[in-house]
Amino acid sequence: DLLFLSNGEITRTYSHQEVPFKFTETIKAPFVIEPESLFGLTLEYKATYHTDTECDVLIMKKGDVIHTLMANDIFRINYLNSLSNIIQSQEDRLLQKDAESVRSKICRLIKNLSMNPTGEKLLEIKMIDLADHLSETRLNVSRKLNDMVNEGLVVLHRKEILIPELGNL
Secondary structure, eight states, X not given: OXXXXXXXXXXXXXXXXXXXXXXXXXXXXXXXXXXXXXXXXOOSOSSXXXXXXXXXXXXXXXXXXXXXXXXXXXXXXXXXXXXXXXXXXXXXXXXXXXXXXXXXXXXXXXXXXXXXXXXOEEEEEOHHHHHHHHTSOHHHHHHHHHHHHHTTSOEEETTEEEESOGGGO
């Protein structure tokens, strides 16, 4: 199914088997939920979603999407633009030079996990796991996160990094 959030707010939660973390963000309408999951080898959504407010969601079955794509140039162009944007964003992330500083590694990880480039984000991860994932020491990661706390960019809790506004990173 292709899901269009036309009104309201949802929470997206993403986790991965190989890295012990959970990443949560709030997404506001309008938003198309994982359009890249409609076709291809993996047809499952990568994240889980739940509503935060009353929402209006348009659900299109795959067969209806295919029929609409074939019959409607505007829908086809918008869908292709959406997929192209996702692919280009992922390519840009892959082509970024390795981050040199611990801080830039932390920021890049959080931005790469985000579907929406703005808003509040929550990364639930142990400091040692974050350090391992970034190929850094726990002490260096802790120092940089505390610097970011002092700048008002993040809020730290046990096993949690809250980013009040991703656009400020």
